[in-house]
Amino acid sequence: xxxxxxxxxxxxxxxxxxxxxxxxxxxxxxxxxxxxxxxxxxxxxxxxxxxxxxxxxxxxxxxxxxxxxxxxxxxxxxxxxxxxxxxxxxxxxxxxxxxxxxxxxxxxxxxxxxxxxxxxxxxxxxxxxxxxxxxxxxxxxxxxxxxxxxxxxxxxxxxxxxxxxxxxx
Ligand code: FES
Numbered sequence: 001x002x003x004x005x006x007x008x009x010x011x012x013x014x015x016x017x018x019x020x021x022x023x024x025x026x027x028x029x030x031x032x033x034x035x036x037x038x039x040x041x042x043x044x045x046x047x048x049x050x051x052x053x054x055x056x057x058x059x060x061x062x063x064x065x066x067x068x069x070x071x072x073x074x075x076x077x078x079x080x081x082x083x084x085x086x087x088x089x090x091x092x093x094x095x096x097x098x099x100x101x102x103x104x105x106x107x108x109x110x111x112x113x114x115x116x117x118x119x120x121x122x123x124x125x126x127x128x129x130x131x132x133x134x135x136x137x138x139x140x141x142x143x144x145x146x147x148x149x150x151x152x153x154x155x156x157x158x159x160x161x162x163x164x165x166x167x168x169x
Contacts, residue, residue: 012046016045020052024059031060034070038077047078075115076130083118085163087111088142089151091128094135103139104128106153110160123164 023040027033038058041048048071058066071077075091084100089104100104104115111119118125134140137149141156 003090016041016049016052017055019044020055021059024056029059029061029101031062034060034062034067036075038071038074042077047057047080050079072116073108077116078118078125078127079116081122081127082120083122085144086125086159088127088129088131088132088133089136090132090140092131092135094131095140097140100139100140103151103153103156107156108159124160 020037020041024038027037027040034056037060040107041052053067053071054064056062057067060067065159069087071079089100089107091100091104093155100130107126108114111124112118112131113124113126115128129142132140132142132147134147134149141148141151143159148155151159
């Protein structure tokens with residue numbers, strides 16, 4: 001019988017590669033568990049570090065490109081450590097109908113990051129979510145747990161600049 005996942009994780013050194021190896025092992029080194037492995041890693045480390053990809057590829061007997069392709073396909077996985085503020089923009093249907101893609105593009109340009117990344121100054125992480133339960137006020141976003149509705153480019157800039165100004169406080 002396999003050991004519980006938490007038992008295995010706590011026995012390995014703190015290094016992310018070792019943790020990735022342990023998580024893969026706990027998941028039976030099964031390629032069909034890849035998304036769960038990413039979820040476990042993100043839960044444990046806060047993101048999926050680049051250096052864990054060869055470890056995962058090796059454990060699952062998959063190419064590194066394949067593992068990287070899956071990681072980057074799903075916007076919910078973070079590839080860099082989290083920033084001081086986490087911005088989640090909804091990309092689900094009701095928000096799509098209200099042009100959330102324009103807001104998403106604007107956010108990427110304004111912050112100079114892609115979804116799943118953190119700004120160079122460590123201030124903001126940008127993440128995609130799929131419905132925040134605020135469909136009537138689309139497009140919606142959430143920052144550090146606070147919900148915002150009817151977010152256009154101007155409102156986004158204003159919210160971000162307020163948060164930026166409060167950074168040193
Ligand atoms: S679809 Fe965006 S909040 Fe529901």
